[in-house]
Amino acid sequence: MLDNGKPTSLAVLKKCRKFPTVKLSFFSEFKNFVVSETGKKSFFKDITVRFSVGQLQESPVCCFFKMFLYQTMVYVTLDKRSFKNWNSMWLSEAIYRTTALLKLERPIMNFNDKPDRSWSKAYKWQRYKGTDILPMWIADTEFRCAEPILKALHQRVEEGIFGYTLPDHDTDAIEAVVAWCQRQYNWKIDPSWLVWTPGVVPAFNVAIKAYCQAGDTIIVQTPSYPPILAAPAINKLNRICVETVAVDGRWTLDFDALEDAAADPKTSLFIMCNPMNPLGTVLNQHELDRIATICRKHNVMLCSDEIHCDLILDNVPHLPAGAHPALAEYSVTLMAASKTFNVAGLGTSFAIIPNEKLRLAFNHAARGILPWVTATGLAATNAAFRYCDEWHQQELAYLKDNRDYLVSEINKIEGLKAFSPAATFLMWVDASGLRVNDTQAWCEAKGVGPSAGRDFGDKDFFRLNFGCAREYLVEAIKRLQGRKN
Known part of the structure; x- marks a missing residue:
């Protein structure tokens, strides 16, 4: 509840019922502040409404939130240093212009999914269509988009008109x-x-x-x-x-x-x-x-x-x-x-x-x-x-685990070695130790389709895409080891 004990926070707690604790702490200078009904309606218009530091600084409303998210406990602090000439309508305007970090519902993305992309004519999968080669080349991922993106696209499609924008x-x-x-x-x-x-x-x-x-x-x-x-x-x-x-x-x-x-x-x-x-x-x-x-x-x-x-x-x-x-x-x-x-x-x-x-x-x-x-x-x-900040953080965590697995396993294969990339979902693999004339042909013969190093300027390397379900990586390693199922 609010530090001043006002009932304004009851609606917040009601909407946040899935969270064990939600605490909104306000500076004492605002202890008599009451959120208008207009503000409440704007706040709860969408369950995914969120707060942001950066966007509020750009808002006509001169204010910003300091937000810390600790799993299911939320602390939001109003900083009066940036307030000038505010009134009871600030919340409505601020929320409208500043959706970014906090979702009251936090869906978990299953990055282990292996969606069938064949129907969409995906370039990655078209290259090796009709073969038993696992495509791990072009730089897009196998991850379904975050739900807010899909929702925005559905809303745009529902409009039914695609004129000039x-x-x-x-x-x-x-x-x-x-x-x-x-x-x-x-x-x-x-x-x-x-x-x-x-x-x-x-x-x-x-x-x-x-x-x-x-x-x-x-x-x-x-x-x-x-x-x-x-x-x-x-x-x-x-x-x-x-x-x-x-x-x-x-x-x-x-x-x-x-x-x-x-x-x-x-x-x-x-x-x-x-x-x-x-x-x-x-x-x-x-x-x-x-x-x-x-x-x-x-x-x-x-x-x-x-x-x-x-x-x-x-x-x-x-x-x-x-x-x-x-x-x-x-x-x-x-x-x-x-x-x-x-x-x-x-x-x-x-x-x-x-x-x-x-x-x-x-x-x-x-x-x-x-x-x-x-x-x-x-x-x-x-x-x-x-x-999509929450989805983004989940993606980074998944990619980091994928990277750590892949670099460890690649460096166990005789003739291959790789550094751990600090960024991207791409791994540059040194295959010079194989002593073969065509590293791309070597990979494809084992059932793995990376990006050919010669296209990047070094024929002794190849690039592997690890932006995919872990199961794909495990299978790719088996194949590169010569243990194709």
């Missing part, structure tokens, strides 16, 4: 992205910095068109996923590859090679991937500082593909390129909900470009080439960033 008009999705960046990375972005794109791959190709001239050279790190490696040639430009090196059981950039590549007067753009795909490395502050120093020293623009940034499995932070003081005015940061929440098929991502001139150049280069993102993609992104 200008992304800039979807203020709900925009506010969700702004709040997500604040909450996840402590990065305060302005809504005007957002540029919606139908995927990060078209986005970094647009960046090339926007910021490079004929004859320019583009830096890419290797290994890297195929669309990044292909982008310079697609745009009829030169490519220089900077290799990664193993240091203390972790992959990192060869910074001397990066310095040399950036020093080339023809070099105008560096396209990097953070977290790295396929390596799973998350750049730390020292590494990002070095990248910033090198790029600024040689006047090289940075385009940072950060699509896996919400899939960090170790206790390390994600540091967005655009949040770095030395890079904010000279970079494009690419993000999406697609990898984390398994909605890649909805074709929606976004670029964050703080510099107005760079943003205008990007939009100009995209004219007549990039379509608007889809209405369903906007709905899914909004729901993912507002309502």
Whole structure:
């Protein structure tokens, strides 16, 4: 109940009957505060209504909640330091604009499910259709989407009309992205910095068109996923590859090679991937500082593909390129909900470009080439960033267990070895110890279909996708060990 003993909390306790204890603690300055009936109706309009720190700071209502969730006990504290000219309608407005962290019902996702994706013509499963090869290649997961996303899509479909939707008009999705960046990375972005794109791959190709001239050279790190490696040639430009090196059981950039590549007067753009795909490395502050120093020293623009940034499995932070003081005015940061929440098929991502001139150049280069993102993609992104924190945490825990199992078992197989990736659901496996001419053919002959290392820049490796039910991983290990059922 409320600290002041007011009956206002009775409705809260009634709605929270599934929780052993719910305590709402208010500062004494608000002991006479009574929630209006309008506020109550808004609060309980949907059982999944939640509170957020970040979004409230952006609300016209000058207030914020400090929220701590300890399993079934909830503590919410109002901080009067941020209150100005509030009234009894603040709750209605705040809840409307700030749904994010606390669900009164907390469904548990069963990530052990093995859904049949054959009917949906899923690309991952189409490749090996009609064979006994287990597909573990393309970077999407086998996880059913979180229920709030499915609910949002059902609501959008029920409307029954799919006319033009200008992304800039979807203020709900925009506010969700702004709040997500604040909450996840402590990065305060302005809504005007957002540029919606139908995927990060078209986005970094647009960046090339926007910021490079004929004859320019583009830096890419290797290994890297195929669309990044292909982008310079697609745009009829030169490519220089900077290799990664193993240091203390972790992959990192060869910074001397990066310095040399950036020093080339023809070099105008560096396209990097953070977290790295396929390596799973998350750049730390020292590494990002070095990248910033090198790029600024040689006047090289940075385009940072950060699509896996919400899939960090170790206790390390994600540091967005655009949040770095030395890079904010000279970079494009690419993000999406697609990898984390398994909605890649909805074709929606976004670029964050703080510099107005760079943003205008990007939009100009995209004219007549990039379509608007889809209405369903906007709905899914909004729901993912507002309502799916619990699902997200469950997913990370499951992926971490999968990763630990897989890296342990891979390193027991003669001829194979792998580092533990700090992020993503992808494992880069060194198969050079097999001493075979074609590592992909070796895997497929055993009934496992990974991504071929040669497509990433190293034929002696392959990439395994562990974003799936544990049963699939156990079966894959059996097959790689030569114990196929």
